[in-house]
Amino acid sequence: MEPSSSNTGFFQELPELANQFYDDISVQRVMNLLIPADLRREVEPEIAQLADDVLAPHIFDLITDAERNLPYLRGGGRNAFGRPTSELVTGEGWRGLQAFGIERGIVAYNYTADHVEYGAHARVLQMLRCHLWEPSGASTTCPGAMTDGATRLLQRHLAMGAKTPAGSETEMSEAQRKVLQSAYDKLTSRDPSQAWTSGQWMTERPGGSDVSQTETVATYVGNHGKGAADVDADGLTLGPWSIDGFKWFSSATDAGMTILLARTQPGKGLSAFFAPMRRRRPDAAPVTQVTTGSRSKQNTELNGVRIQRLKDKSGTRPVPTAELELKGMRAWMIGQEGNGIREIATVLAITRVHCSIACLGLAGRALGVAKAYSLKRTISGAAGGKSRLLLYRSPLHMQTLADLTIDYHGLMLLTFYTAHIMGLDERQMPSSTKGIRSSRSDGDLVHPPAAAVGPLLRALSSLHKAYVCKQSVPLLHSVCMEALGGVGYLMNTESEALNMARLFRDGTVNAIWEGTTDVLSTDLVRTLTHKKAGKASLDALEWLVKTSVVGDTVASSLLMPAWAALRTRIETTSTNILLADARAILFSAAEILIGGLLSADAHSDGSTAVAAMSQRYLLKMGFLGRDSDAAKAAASASVETRLATNTAIVYGPNGPNVQQAAKL
Template sequence: MEPSSSDNGFFQELPELPNQYYDDVSFQRVLKFFIPEDLRRQVEPELAQLGEDVLAPQIFDLITDAERNLPYLRGSGRNALGRPVSELVTGEGWRGLQAFGIERGIVAYNYVKDHVEYGAHARVLQMLRFHLWEASAASTTCPGAMTDGAARLLQRHLANKYSFKADSMQRKVLQNAFDRLISRDPRRAWTSGQWMTERSGGSDVSQTETVATFVGNDAGGSDSDGQPLGPWSIDGFKWFSSATDAGMTILLAHTQPGKGLSAFFAPMRRKRDASAPSIRVMTGSTHNLKDLELNGVRIQRLKDKSGTRPVPTAELELKGLRAWMIGEEGGGIREIATVLAITRVHCSIACLGLTGRALGVAKAYSLKRAISSEAGGRSRLLLYRSPLHMQTLADLTGDYHCLMLLTLYTAHIMGLEERQPVTVTGKSLLDPPPELVGPLLRALSSLHKAYVCKQSVPLLHAVCMEALGGIGYLMNTESEALNMARLFRDGTVNAIWEGTTDVLSTDLLRTLKHHKTGKTSLDALEWLVKTAVGQSAAAALLLPAFTNLRARIEKNSVDALLTDAREILFEMAEILIVALMVADAHSDKSAVAEAMAQRFLLKKGFLNKDPDVTRAAASGTVEQRLALNTAIVYGPKGPYVQQSSKL
């Protein structure tokens, strides 16, 4: 034997990361499940190209740059003589990745007229594009999510003839902002902030200390496009504001005692008063901002976070921020709900996009990495031939698939709510009665985000780190495509953003117990379960489970149920997931999808824990189980499946 050295001996071959559009079995299944065949054929070339482009070497170079050259305040917020300035500097990697997303219309996809024929399917297709882009985006999808939410809010008001007069100045201002939010030109496009969090309340916006005062349009001034600044002047302090380099923001503020919170639109920049100190945002040499200043905003400091580090997240002091009110005074919670419904789907998609990429790496690694075939033995076999390793990957793939179904179903209902069809039958899972669309979305909004983002944390850990061992724990910036530690670190934040699990569990409980709309939301969820399972064998398991849970919710008060709100949310989510998995398996009679549904039923306690039932679910020889697990992970054309199975 020759001893190894720094340059000699065994070196593991790097795995080759394939195009996720083709490689991700769950991605292909949900695309087939939610999108009609004729539309799939139409969008396939563009989706496949996006899946290829996000893996380009220059994209990974931009990721590395974004992680190394983090945003900072020049001079720590002061100039050389001590005058306060807010000069935010972002790196080339961040700006390059943000430009890529804008040019590809990652946000615009759901709004541009070119896709009007996609109808309600545009929202699901948009989220699938975000899914492909997520792991390569270095968290530029965070401002992308808020931009999407702001675009929908402005779109809704611009389409409502009662929101303001047709020729009003506010309509012109908001139309200009909307056009920028959905632009594919990085030089013109805006991203949006979303400012709600304050020191006093966190997710509890009722404790907001920001105050808006009506000063009228006569106060003068204009934004960066020469549009008049709004008639409201806002003062306060925002504790956690992502996308500090954005072009605009949506925020909440009080107007007068007893009125409640109102929602506001504010441009981030205004024409600079020559007599005022220079307060500006610099996002690169391509932007000429010397005549602009921040619109009554001072960046106090940037947050130092464990993950999503390239995102410029800051504490902001507002003094004289000029803004336009959106909606009715005191109706801010209702307005911001439109934004939150969208950003919560983005949180789930972010988790799934990161998990999908990690699974892709784990699968590719399993095709290259060999282990001992027996304890102490010298014979070797590749990981994809290891029964234990493939059982683990199959279990993780099943968990990933069920979260995909729940998230994309929520996105589908959102698409229906945004573009209500003229005629529906109410007989299909994807075609609910119109009167149930809104109630379904209200319940699913909190439910899917809490469940998916929480369950994704251990899932990401298992896929990103355990599946690759020590390699998965390293910050592999020298081989950025293998940087699983970055994916895990960035994914954990989604269980906190846009509502923690406790906050969202409370939201769901209040939705289902609402004195006017709670019953309708429960009716909508019951319709989903019954329609999904139909006359299948799973109906005998799921319908009693749902009936018992509904009776518990209806029988008890919110206060009596509050302690168990998490348990209630998780139980409801798992009932819905099984229903969706049954419908998915039934859609093409897939043995693989059936096996995943059966395993989920067993894992979550829907099946009797009798040992005989467990053995029946795990029946078959080692070779048969290995073939099934490989089909779950790699699909029917997987490497081992082709050799040994017709699955």
């Protein structure tokens, strides 16, 4: 017997992450379900390369740097003699990760000409790339989400502006068109020295998601507002509105622009505005700048913005989230006056999908670590025996990982199906049919009737975000923490790839950002009970449930009655009671939809592993009774059969690559 020491004795071999494009079974199945085969073959090499690159050692070094060197206000926001400067400093890690995301087109992918021919599929492919990048991005995907939303908003208005008749109320001036086009080009650029990210300023002190109490005011001053510069940092005309107010949460404080809400006059409601973050500095103005990289900012200043302080958060710590005072911020109105809620809804629909993708990207990475760890870690064999076996051969551990994988896969299907519907809504008339053709006829799960797309998206937007982000929190804890034991609770910055605690901390915010679970549940009930549009959304959801269980008599016999009962409850119960029970209604609807999507996935190729996932989900959620024949058969299966099924669920039909694991 030899005692161990700090440098001798047993040392656990580090697990090594596999390329998640291939290793994550859910990623593969989402692609197979939603993307035509010819397009999959075309894009696979590029996406697989991205999945390799996000695991490179220098990426993890940038993550560690971003977490250690957090953003700060130089001098606490003042210079040596007390003058306000609002000089934000971000670290090398943050800037390096942002540059990587920009160069790889994490946002631009959905908008650039190279991918227009992918039509509606471009949105799902973009989100798959975001999913792979998310856990390595150190929350640069947060401003990326807002950038995506702002890009879509500007894209819509530039397209509408080109078709608006001269002299109409919504006619866009040539100056504004030029400004918005310049901003759009920067948002979709892949050159980090030129690209912009965007902020999204809604939250104020009177209420988080409740923007009805907004205290920010916009005043029309023309193009020569008193005390304001006339042009932005690029020499383009500043907007004719001057905005004053206070924004309580502003992520992406280092952005190049923002979309924000403000009041214009009593009784008019809220309006949406575009504003660049910087403008040319008048001679008498104080020197204020943002240090974001190599570009000089000496001749510019913040556009009527003062950074009061940065928020100290439990997670997403590298993101420069700030409190901002606006005084004379020059801006352009987006859309019609008083129509700001409708305009910002375009942004929210996209950022909500990004929230779910963020949670699932983190959970997918954590699950990848847990799977890799199971190929390295040994435990005691038979009770009382001296033999050792790898964790992936433990029936109990594989049962646990399989249960987590089923939950994860269901959430993946709901989120990416929502992204698919969003892509259809954005591009129902693609410029090219490449990648759109398939053997399926119109009206199947992947090709819903055109009239159902909009109503379906309105319902799924709130539903998927609330359910996925809420359910991801315990999933992240179980995978991030428990699967590795005490090591999973450590920060592990010395081995950043194993920093599961960071994944957990960063994931929990998404159940709050862009609407808490209660707020989004309320939104869903109001959508489904709307006097004019409610029936269309209910019909669209019913179409989805019915279509997803085609060919599966068991799932159909369970899920269709469950949906019918839920719909009857929604249509016959007073709105006040429904609002009080909104969370339960949203969860019930989400679980019915996930059950249907799992059924559709299983029947898409006859996978026995996914069929087992579908059955176990129906049993877990109470759709399938414990006394059913299927449940009894599953319960009486031998340990060997259970282990084989669970291994196929977690590692895929070919099982784990044990030979590779032995070499690592």
